[in-house]
Amino acid sequence: MRISIFWGTLLILGACSGGSENAAVGAEDTEQMLIKPGPAEIRFAADATPIDVGLSAKYDRSCRTCHSLVDAGAPLTGHKAAWQPRLEAKAFEGLVTSTKAGLNAMPPMGLCNDCTDEEFKNLIAFMAEGTE
Numbered sequence: 001m002r003i004s005i006f007w008g009t010l011l012i013l014g015a016c017s018g019g020s021e022n023a024a025v026g027a028e029d030t031e032q033m034l035i036k037p038g039p040a041e042i043r044f045a046a047d048a049t050p051i052d053v054g055l056s057a058k059y060d061r062s063c064r065t066c067h068s069l070v071d072a073g074a075p076l077t078g079h080k081a082a083w084q085p086r087l088e089a090k091a092f093e094g095l096v097t098s099t100k101a102g103l104n105a106m107p108p109m110g111l112c113n114d115c116t117d118e119e120f121k122n123l124i125a126f127m128a129e130g131t132e
Contacts, residue, residue: 037070037079041130045069045076050126059123062112066105067127073105078130087128096120 037045045068050056066074075082086095099120102108109115115123 035079035082037076037082041076041079042070044078044130048077048126048130050123052122055119055122055126058112058115058119059126062110062115063123063127075127077127080128080130083128092121092124095124099124 048068049064050059063077066072067077070076075086090098096117099106099110100108100117102110110120112120112123
């Protein structure tokens with residue numbers, strides 16, 4: 001059982017790390033990734049969870065691992081300065097499309113194979129707006 005948990009955790013964390021096997025990061029993506037969160041944003045990302053119980057469960061198992069750790073390379077939940085350029089460039093629909101296709105280190109469907117487009121939109125809104 002411990003070995004299964006270890007390998008499962010390793011697999012999930014591996015999905016967070018960028019690598020040469022993933023899509024190349026463009027200049028715009030690199031610039032957005034340089035927006036550093038402050039201590040309050042880091043604390044918020046570590047503790048935040050959606051109010052909706054079903055959405056919260058999907059966030060915890062599919063999004064939290066990468067969107068709550070500064071070094072994971074994904075924009076932190078509640079870090080509005082990192083999310084704003086993404087929303088301006090793609091809007092919610094474009095971010096849902098990117099999530100479903102996979103982007104950089106994020107695998108297709110963002111590890112949420114049972115998420116609907118509406119749930120993806122709600123999860124992105126939660127992470128981008130930082131509201132609980």
